[in-house]
Amino acid sequence: MFARRIAVVGAGYVGLTTAACLASLGHRVVCADVDAGKVAKLRRLEVDILEEGLPELVAEGVAAGRLEFVVGASGVFQCPDQVEVLFLCVPTPMSPTGAADLSAIESVLSEIGDQLAPGTVVVNKSTVPVGTAALAERLLGRADVTVVSNPEFLREGTAVHDFLHPDRIVVGASDQNAAERVAALYSRLGAPLVLTDAQSAELTKYAANCFLAMKLSYVNAIAELCEQLGADVADVTEGMGYDHRIGQAFLRPGPGWGGSCLPKDTMALEQVAASSGVDFSLLRATITTNERQFDLVVAKAREACGGELEGARIGLLGLAFKAGTGDLRSSPALIVARRLVQEGATVVAYDPQVPLAVLGVTDGIDVVADARSAAKDASALMLLTEWPEFRTQDWTEIASLLSGTTVVDTRNHLDPEVLERAGLDWRGVGLGR
C-alpha cells in the first residue's frame, strides 16, 4: 500500500533517513524540522550528518518530487495532499533523573493535534518508555487518530543500509488495522515482521539496546580478566563468537560504549525498572562496568605517562564515539579526553570527522587538523576511535614526533608489528603480555 502522503517530523539521523528511504521506496514524503537552518540546507540538498548514501537519496527524492522539507511540525499540513501517516522522529534525551525526556514528543503532539485529518496514523519511531503510545493518544484526545509504536534499530554511520535492510520491523498497536497500514509501508523490504501491542514494541527497543550494552560491558570485563590472566581477548572472543547462540558481532573490546543511544537508553530502562519495582541489577552492573571502563582507560594513560598525568602532554587519535560518524554525543573518547584534562594533562586530539572549532574552551581539548600534529611532543599517544586511516599513518614519522614511545590502543585497532618496527611500545587491551 502506498500512502498518499507520509509526514516525518524531525530531520536528524532517524528522521532524515526515514524520510529519504521511504521516498526511495516510492512513497511521497514531507519531512519537517523545527530547525529552520537545517531545513534551508536540506532544500539546497546539503546533508550535514555523515551517513553513507544519504545525500544521494535526498537528492534523488527531491528530484523525483517525492521528498520535500518544511519548517515546523505543522508545516506538513501546508502541502495540498492529506497526510495519512505521520512519523515522530524527535529526540528523547536523558533528563537529569536518567528518565527519557518526552518534551519534544509532547510539543509536536500539541502542535499538530488539531490539524490531523480523521483516520491519520501517528507512528512513533523515537525511543520511548512503555506507555508513551498510550500517553500520546491521551494527549491527542482524538478518537479518530491512532498511535502506533514502530521503534527504529538503525546504527549511525550505516543508517541508510540498516533502514533498507533491517533485521526486523517491529510494529505495535492496539488497532490491528493501523498496525498493518504501517507494516505495509515496509513491505518491499521483505524483513521479518513482529506485529504486537504498543507496550511490547516500546520495550523491545530498550531490551535490544540494553542487551547490546550488556554484551559490551561483558566483553570489556573479559578483556580486563585477560590482562590479569595472560590470555588474549581476540582469541577468547573468536572462540566464543563461533557459538551461533553468541555470534561474533558486538564482541570487540574498547574504551567503553557510548553514542547517542546506548548510554541514555540503559539509564532510561533502569529508571523504568526502578519505578516498576523490578530489581534489574544486571542492567545497573552493565552501566557501572562501563563507567569503570573509562577509569581503566585513564589509568592506562597515566601509566603510559610514567604514573603522573599532571603536566603530561597526550595526543589523542579519535573523538567520535565510533568510526563512521562525526557524532560526539556521549562519546567515550570525549569522556576520557575530559578526564585527562581534569587530571592536569594537556590533550591534543585529532579526529577526521570532528571539525577543529567544535569543542569549546571549557573542554580544554586542543583539536588539531591531523594525526602528526596530535603526536607532536606528546609523551604518549592514545587511540580512542577506530578510524581506518589511523592504521595507515606513517608510524615512523609519528614516532619521530613523539617525545615518549608509548601508544595506548584502546580498540586493538593498530598493527602492533608496524608500531614496534617504528620503535614504539604498542599497548592494546585484553592482552596478558
Ligand SMILES: NC(=O)c1ccc[n+]([C@@H]2O[C@H](COP(=O)([O-])OP(=O)(O)OC[C@H]3O[C@@H](n4cnc5c(N)ncnc54)[C@H](O)[C@@H]3O)[C@@H](O)[C@H]2O)c1
Ligand atoms: N541516532 C540513532 O542512531 C538512533 C537510532 C534509533 C533510534 N533513535 C531514536 O530516535 C530519536 C531521534 O534520534 P536522532 O538521533 O534522529 O536525533 P537527532 O538529534 O539527530 O534529530 C532530531 C531532530 O528533531 C528535530 N526536532 C526537535 N524537536 C522538534 C520539534 N518539536 N519539531 C520538529 N523537529 C524537532 C531536531 O531539530 C533534530 O533535527 C531518539 O528517540 C533516538 O533515541 C536514534
Ligand SMILES: O=c1ccn([C@@H]2O[C@H](COP(=O)(O)OP(=O)(O)O[C@H]3O[C@H](CO)[C@@H](O)[C@H](O)[C@H]3O)[C@@H](O)[C@H]2O)c(=O)[nH]1
Ligand atoms: O564490538 C563493539 C561494538 C560497538 N562498540 C561500541 O558501542 C557503542 C555503540 O555502537 P553502535 O551500536 O554501533 O552505535 P549506534 O549507532 O549508537 O547504534 C546503537 O544505538 C542505536 C540507537 O538506538 C540503535 O538503533 C542501534 O541498533 C544500536 O546498535 C560505540 O561506542 C561503539 O564503539 C564496541 O565497543 N565494540
